[in-house]
Amino acid sequence: MILFIKLFRESAMFAWTSIAANKLRTLLTLLGITIGIFAIISVFSVVDTLERQIRGSIASLGENVIYIQKWPWEFSADFAWWRYMNRPTPRISELDDVMRRTQVVEAAAFIASTSRTIEYLNRSMERIPVLSVSHDYDKVRNFEIERGRYFSPTESTAGRNVAILGYEVAQNLFQQTDPLGKNIKAFGRNIEVIGVFSKEGDDTFGNSHDESIVVPVTFISSFIDVNSDRYNPAILAKGKEYYSSEEVIDELRGAMRAIRRIKPTVDDNFALNQSSLLSKQFDGVFAVLKLAGWIIGGFSILVGGFGIANIMFVSVKERTSIIGIQKALGAKNYFILLQFLAEAVILSLLGGAIGLLMVFGVSWLATYAMDIDFMLTTKNILMGINISVIIGLVAGFIPAWTASRLNPVDAIRSNG
Amino acid sequence: MIQVKELKKNFGDLEVLKGINTTFERGKTNLIIGQSGSGKTVFMKCLVGLLEPDQGGVHYDNLNFTRMKGLERNIIRQKMGMLFQGSALFDSLNVEENVMFPLEMFNKDMSRKEKLERAHFCLDRVNILDANHLFPAEISGGMKKRVAIARAIANSPDYLFCDEPNSGLDPTTAIVIDQLISEITKEFQMTTVINTHDMNSVMEIGDHVVFLYKGNLCWEGSSEEILTTGNKQVEDFVYASELMRKLK
Ligand SMILES: Nc1ncnc2c1ncn2[C@@H]1O[C@H](COP(=O)(O)OP(=O)(O)OP(=O)(O)O)[C@@H](O)[C@H]1O
Numbered sequence A: 001m002i003l004f005i006k007l008f009r010e011s012a013m014f015a016w017t018s019i020a021a022n023k024l025r026t027l028l029t030l031l032g033i034t035i036g037i038f039a040i041i042s043v044f045s046v047v048d049t050l051e052r053q054i055r056g057s058i059a060s061l062g063e064n065v066i067y068i069q070k071w072p073w074e075f076s077a078d079f080a081w082w083r084y085m086n087r088p089t090p091r092i093s094e095l096d097d098v099m100r101r102t103q104v105v106e107a108a109a110f111i112a113s114t115s116r117t118i119e120y121l122n123r124s125m126e127r128i129p130v131l132s133v134s135h136d137y138d139k140v141r142n143f144e145i146e147r148g149r150y151f152s153p154t155e156s157t158a159g160r161n162v163a164i165l166g167y168e169v170a171q172n173l174f175q176q177t178d179p180l181g182k183n184i185k186a187f188g189r190n191i192e193v194i195g196v197f198s199k200e201g202d203d204t205f206g207n208s209h210d211e212s213i214v215v216p217v218t219f220i221s222s223f224i225d226v227n228s229d230r231y232n233p234a235i236l237a238k239g240k241e242y243y244s245s246e247e248v249i250d251e252l253r254g255a256m257r258a259i260r261r262i263k264p265t266v267d268d269n270f271a272l273n274q275s276s277l278l279s280k281q282f283d284g285v286f287a288v289l290k291l292a293g294w295i296i297g298g299f300s301i302l303v304g305g306f307g308i309a310n311i312m313f314v315s316v317k318e319r320t321s322i323i324g325i326q327k328a329l330g331a332k333n334y335f336i337l338l339q340f341l342a343e344a345v346i347l348s349l350l351g352g353a354i355g356l357l358m359v360f361g362v363s364w365l366a367t368y369a370m371d372i373d374f375m376l377t378t379k380n381i382l383m384g385i386n387i388s389v390i391i392g393l394v395a396g397f398i399p400a401w402t403a404s405r406l407n408p409v410d411a412i413r414s415n416g
Numbered sequence B: 001m002i003q004v005k006e007l008k009k010n011f012g013d014l015e016v017l018k019g020i021n022t023t024f025e026r027g028k029t030n031l032i033i034g035q036s037g038s039g040k041t042v043f044m045k046c047l048v049g050l051l052e053p054d055q056g057g058v059h060y061d062n063l064n065f066t067r068m069k070g071l072e073r074n075i076i077r078q079k080m081g082m083l084f085q086g087s088a089l090f091d092s093l094n095v096e097e098n099v100m101f102p103l104e105m106f107n108k109d110m111s112r113k114e115k116l117e118r119a120h121f122c123l124d125r126v127n128i129l130d131a132n133h134l135f136p137a138e139i140s141g142g143m144k145k146r147v148a149i150a151r152a153i154a155n156s157p158d159y160l161f162c163d164e165p166n167s168g169l170d171p172t173t174a175i176v177i178d179q180l181i182s183e184i185t186k187e188f189q190m191t192t193v194i195n196t197h198d199m200n201s202v203m204e205i206g207d208h209v210v211f212l213y214k215g216n217l218c219w220e221g222s223s224e225e226i227l228t229t230g231n232k233q234v235e236d237f238v239y240a241s242e243l244m245r246k247l248k
């Protein structure tokens, strides 16, 4: 074993000398590997980054939360939109029915959204989403309140003019001052600020509270028809722990059909949307992206592999007499084989490492210049290294094999 | 001792060696001379097993090397040291690593330290120990030759083969190298076979001289005898140079 390591060290040394002697030629040939590794690893890094963000967003939507809505989230290819047009929207009055008719639903909330200009003193913000929610909203959606508090039961039932502001809204309207207890203006009314959400950051589905405000639906419904399709009403139902989303959906389907008195032969006139299903849709997109990365990178790597094989054949030819002398001095075939394989692997790793460095550079740029949290994971680095090593082994094998089989007679050019 | 028996080698229709018989003794420098194309290289390649003879064989201390299979041959090959034309050092290894190379390849049960000691011993023997960390590119042709000799004797060979050992060296250095080979041959009691064109070498160190002519062993004897032999072909070869003619 120790001998093997020593031999390997010597092989690597022989390899290094020949690489160092032909720097430019080597680098040009390695470009294929470099570009290939760059393509594959950068695509994988992008996909990983997106996936991570989406997973995070889904978690904030609440696990095991079903959205009862008019429109489905997933559109199949033969989606007949006109059939959905005439569906009724979920109504606030259906909320209690849903709770009454189900056992596995832990909490449910009605939500309708619109957008309005929000004013405070002389400052204003346009097109701010206003979420009108029923009291149990805090039980179906995960969030934290940084300052102030959530709606009290009386505020929710009486439809008091109170609001909880998103982090960015509070920052913009109030800046240094404390928003709690102040009145903002929207819908031509004064609304008292009773809380501010913690900063949530960007969200893939635009579900962050940061740039919106939340008010009791009972307040809004006194002057707006929250059941109107315009406000995209939905009932959010959170399943009890230990119940699968399938069970929750089954029960909700039954409950909704009963509430709406749908005959057994008639299709549902509501959609049961699920946040985790959304990620399944993305899985497909990611698979395509990754495949594209493999194909583009694969072609470059193929070219690079041939380049390495070419370098290796030249290298074997250049060192024919050295190989002969090594053999005459007792070197075994496997030593010659290893020596050239090591050279091929080193070459390929060199190309791959440059590619990885490029990915690293791009991810650094993306993180610092564009504020995208783009990550080169250890897993992807290892994958890049593995691919390089495998390419080196594959591309180097035939040249190395040829070298190891050289007959010392041909190999030694002696004319004594 | 190496015995050559009825050694024949053809390349197609070309008969290069036509049945050579001779014996190379232990502790002696055996020189093979002859005109260009007389088959010296082919002869030496047959001796070390780089070429397979068509007929006859080579016996190393009464073991028929030509008949042996791979593994057996390896045992004999471990006892051969080879000095290649033009030194043929590994450029990427320094002097002492070059000398250690055959030890790494053959001597699996020697420790690193022992190998280093052996390499230093050989380098010291050829008076070049102080250059042990230099690379081939940094030393002169004569020094390279010394390193090559040290490498050839690293495995304490019983048989030493030298392919034109002083080609490309100036006459003075050539004599020094010849002397060195002759000395270590006596000192380590090796059977040394040298391929050469150089009449100086013949006169200096030729214990036993084999003259090849058109694929035949035309004459053999000692360096003293070569000047006075009546053999026409030998005389033509020996007195080809102006200097030798004057000496006569
Ligand atoms: N592998 C081979 N295939 C065919 N012919 C060969 C081969 N090797 C040598 N020969 C022929 O054998 C003959 C003897 O060649 P060899 O190299 O032994 O001569 P030499 O005595 O070493 O000459 P020089 O002093 O010039 O080196 C030559 O005619 C050469 O062409």
Ligand SMILES: [Mg+2]
Pocket: A414, A415, A416, B037, B040, B041, B042
């Ligand atoms: Mg020759």
